Amino acid sequence: MREETEETSPQKRLLAAIGPEVKKIEEAMRCDLQVATSQADPLLVEILEYGIFNGGKRLRPLLAVLSARLCGLQGEKIYDLAIAFEYLHAATLFHDDVIDRGETRRGKPSVNKAFGEVAAILCGDFLHSRSMFLVGSRGGSASLEVFCRAANGMVDGEFLQLRNSRNHNLSEEDYFTVVKGKTALLLAATCEIGALAAGASLPQQQALSHYGLNLGIGFQIVDDLLDYLGDAKQTGKAIGNDFQEEKMTLPLIAALTSASPEDKKRLLFLLDNDEARQTGFSEACALIDKYNGFALSRNRAESLVADAVAGLAVFSEEAALPPAHTLRALAEYVLTRNK
């Protein structure tokens, strides 16, 4: 219990610090969607409401706002740009859940499950367009280029994952390429575009892009760890999903890399065999742990996040300002989150 209190306390401080920003982000999304869907089909409006206002962490818009603030941007205009990152993220989740036939998202039925695949594809397309419009019109051409590169990087990451979906011999390198594409590139773009909106210098843009990229990879590794070690009640997702879907994530890859031939064979058997995958999850966890798969992954996440924060040294003059504090606290949160 004591440990939990120590862990959640900085999280609570962080939540208090970002609370007002998250509220503004939510308001900006409500306002914008009202305009964007004023003539739209009521079903589209209902699905967007269901799929977007679901207690999401709003990490992406928050990063855009914080990056812009750190680079000196004042005023409220940034929110209209920042929400584009949440839209693109949501569009990707809608389509991902169709692709993976995901049935739950944040503890409730996914959009495809609740409204059907067709609706999920179409609503994803709608949000996709809207996000591009916001970035193009609020952020300008340079931002749109960064944004589209990230969007296409996400598709590319999905393709690599698709190509390797049954490849139990996935290399760490390929794992990181997929993670960059699927998660980290958008976070990097978010921070970079926030900096661009503030007219930041190139070193500042690069530092924030670097921060977003490494934070994103760290974030995904922790996600992969939670899929093995998390608490389903906290995460809102079934534990062991990745293993059941034969998804090669870092803990498993790391263990397979250093396991004895015998243990490697056993671990692959548990993964290959439909029945063993169901019944042998705890055994697989024990084997991964035996070869420090979880610890190695956590170390990796920690050093990436440390690297992300270290890069912010370029903001030496701004280091004491609230946005710098919050970016560092977010980095810490990424490592300590349990959902």
Add this chain to the structure above:
Amino acid sequence: MREETEETSPQKRLLAAIGPEVKKIEEAMRCDLQVATSQADPLLVEILEYGIFNGGKRLRPLLAVLSARLCGLQGEKIYDLAIAFEYLHAATLFHDDVIDRGETRRGKPSVNKAFGEVAAILCGDFLHSRSMFLVGSRGGSASLEVFCRAANGMVDGEFLQLRNSRNHNLSEEDYFTVVKGKTALLLAATCEIGALAAGASLPQQQALSHYGLNLGIGFQIVDDLLDYLGDAKQTGKAIGNDFQEEKMTLPLIAALTSASPEDKKRLLFLLDNDEARQTGFSEACALIDKYNGFALSRNRAESLVADAVAGLAVFSEEAALPPAHTLRALAEYVLTRNK
């Protein structure tokens, strides 16, 4: 035979006139995709090649180029903007075929059939982003707004269609709303953005948007007619598809509106009943014809297209120039095409 010669001859002249432009459009797409996919997964490149270079008519980019030229734009830069409309169109087709479980497209397996649904969704997303990027960076903020409005109108049209998918009592008004969303808004946007790129006056922009909208509706009505009356060898699509899928298109709606209670009942029976739909297609055609459903639809298409052309009167000084000629010839082609 005599009739066919008369019909195809202006088409051949049109093809000769647009041939060089279509070639430039194809080249621009190849160039752009090479840049956009230089670091992409080879499978993505393969699918884009398969899905895009398939003998399409390139009507949308062509309309953008012609509109810009009519408004006085010279030079080659317009092609990079124009291809965005083909990309968005292709993205929509990829997703539509997933949604409708379409198996063929232009006489060969659809992308979802050939490469799977996941690949079709992802490639659609890729093209969607790329199209937005091109319009935002080449056309600027005003163009991007028009473009995104059209993209979201397409989603909205799909939603209305989805909502009415089993509604055999669809009104003409709803039919036209769906057609506007699914086809005509993008054609209107294409022409309008072509005009914007040329720095055209507002009346010129509006005339071209009006041209695109009406041409688009006329185009779709002809498409719906071809689905009943076309030659599968020419169209590359099975005839009677819409009826089999219980899609309410104008010929059917028009016939149901004026049919005697007895004939209406019979037509609805043929439509409602799984077996009767298969065996009773010729009978349904005869009933539609009895109430002039085909003729009324054709008249409607003809008057819309005539209206599209009439609006070009604002270009009185440019009326004798090649782009004006070609836009008029395209309007004629829309009505006479047999595939």
